[in-house]
Amino acid sequence: MVALASCVAPEQKPAPAPRPAPPPPPAALPAAPPQQDWRDVPVTPGDWSWRGTAGQSSIAQYGTPGQTAVFALRCDLSTRNIVFSRGGLAPTPNAAMSFTTSYGSFAYTGANGGGQPPAIVAQASARDPHMDQIAFSRGRFLVDVAGQPRLVLPAWPEVARVIQDCRS
Secondary structure (H helix, E strand, C coil): CHHHHCCCCCCCCCCCCCCCCCCCCCCCCCCCCCCCCHHHCCCCCCEEEEEEECCCEEEEEEECCCCCCCEEEEEECCCCEEEEEEECCCCCCCEEEEEEECCEEEEEEEEEEECCCCEEEEEEECCCHHHHHHHCCCCEEEEECCCCCCEEEECCHHHHHHHHHHHC
């Protein structure tokens, strides 16, 4: 009997369950378009010009010579406000005129100002600290109004002159 007991096959362990196949790699998404830094966007074609009379008015306009200015800022001496004006029509009665400078972004409420050609107008106190951010932005600043092309404007001395004239 002992001899027979030694002939019995050893007990077999069940085979391990097959490992599940690894999940397939996720489908590759199309590459996102590279984000262009606003400081690398080309400047809107044109130049700044300034005109004014001491103690009466001061205005800086940006555009191509011989064409209507695309942006302007002027000092309203009676209120000591800077009035911003850009060509176009506001999409809503209280559209934001947004500015981006090397110091940050901010906005003022804009509205259609009438006139020919039409313009979107916003204003701020000449003493508003954002005026310094526009005047001293590193090389350029942006002006955005929904539904209008973005303006990339150089921060030239004409801008600072209008602001300073309004503060004096």
